[in-house]
Amino acid sequence: MKKINWANIRLILIMGVVVFLYSFSAKRNEGRLLKEPEVLFADSENYITKDNVNKLLIQNYGSITGIAKVQLDLNKVEKSIDKNPMVDRAEVYATVDGKLKAIVTQKKPVARIFSGAKSFYLDYNGQEMPLSDSETARVLLVSGSIERVDGVKLKELLDYIYDDGFLKKNITGMAVTPAGTVTMRSRNYDYEIVFGQPINIDRKFKNYKAFLQDAVKDTLIENYKTINLKFTQQVVCTKK
Structure with missing residues (x-):
C-alpha cells in the first residue's frame, strides 16, 4: 500500500485556503464603494486649489462617492487632471479602505x-x-x-x-x-x-x-x- 504524504496534502490545503482568501478579499475590495476623494499637493504652492481638482473629478463622474472601485478608471482620472494647465502630473489611486487619493504635482x-x-x-x-x-x-x-x-x-x-x-x-x-x-x-x-x-x-x-x-x-x-x-x-x- 502506497504511503500517504500528509505534508504535501497539508501544503495543498494551505495553498487552497490562501487562494480562496485572496480571491474573496480582492472581490470584496473591488466592490467597495469609494469615499470622498483626498487631494494632496507634492509642493507647497497652490496655483490650483483642491476644489479645482475635485471639480475635475466631478466633471467625469458626477460624484466619486458611492462608485465601486472596480468601476473607476484611474488612468482616465489622472489624464483629466493632467489636462489642467497648472498641473505637471497627477497620480491617482484607491486605498484598501475605499479612499480615492490624488497626488498632484504642479508646474513650476x-x-x-x-x-x-x-x-x-x-x-x-x-x-x-x-x-x-x-x-x-x-x-x-x-x-x-x-x-x-x-x-x-x-x-x-x-x-x-x-x-x-x-x-x-x-x-x-x-x-x-x-x-x-x-x-x-x-x-x-x-x-x-x-x-x-x-x-x-x-x-x-x-x-x-x-x-x-x-x-x-x-x-x-x-x-x-x-x-x-x-x-x-x-x-x-x-x-x-
Missing part, C-alpha cells in the same frame, strides 16, 4: 512674461502657464520684444537663473531688445546689466559674480550705470 513657473497685452508664466519646461487666481508666483519679470529671441535659449537662461540661489534673488527683471539682446535689472542696485545674446550663460554669470565680489568693496558701486557682460573675457562698466 520660472518667469512671468509680458507680451503686449498678454501676460502668463513660463514654466521650467518652457511651456506657457496661465496666471493663477489663488496664488502669485514671485518670479523674474520678462518684457520687451520676446519674439526676437530664440525660445530654447531664453528657456536655458531663465532656468539657469532659477536654479542659482544667488541669481534668483538678485535678478528681478529682464527685457529683450528689438535686436534680440537681453538686459536685466538687479534687486540690490540701480544699474542695468547688459547681457547681450543669451549665449555663454555660465561664463557671463561667473564674470558677474566675480565682479560683484570685488565691487561690493567699492563704495562707488551705487554710481554704476551699466554692467556689460557681453564680452566673456571681461566686464565693462560705465558710471552715471
Whole structure:
C-alpha cells in the first residue's frame, strides 16, 4: 500500500485556503464603494486649489462617492487632471479602505512674461502657464520684444537663473531688445546689466559674480550705470 504524504496534502490545503482568501478579499475590495476623494499637493504652492481638482473629478463622474472601485478608471482620472494647465502630473489611486487619493504635482513657473497685452508664466519646461487666481508666483519679470529671441535659449537662461540661489534673488527683471539682446535689472542696485545674446550663460554669470565680489568693496558701486557682460573675457562698466 502506497504511503500517504500528509505534508504535501497539508501544503495543498494551505495553498487552497490562501487562494480562496485572496480571491474573496480582492472581490470584496473591488466592490467597495469609494469615499470622498483626498487631494494632496507634492509642493507647497497652490496655483490650483483642491476644489479645482475635485471639480475635475466631478466633471467625469458626477460624484466619486458611492462608485465601486472596480468601476473607476484611474488612468482616465489622472489624464483629466493632467489636462489642467497648472498641473505637471497627477497620480491617482484607491486605498484598501475605499479612499480615492490624488497626488498632484504642479508646474513650476520660472518667469512671468509680458507680451503686449498678454501676460502668463513660463514654466521650467518652457511651456506657457496661465496666471493663477489663488496664488502669485514671485518670479523674474520678462518684457520687451520676446519674439526676437530664440525660445530654447531664453528657456536655458531663465532656468539657469532659477536654479542659482544667488541669481534668483538678485535678478528681478529682464527685457529683450528689438535686436534680440537681453538686459536685466538687479534687486540690490540701480544699474542695468547688459547681457547681450543669451549665449555663454555660465561664463557671463561667473564674470558677474566675480565682479560683484570685488565691487561690493567699492563704495562707488551705487554710481554704476551699466554692467556689460557681453564680452566673456571681461566686464565693462560705465558710471552715471
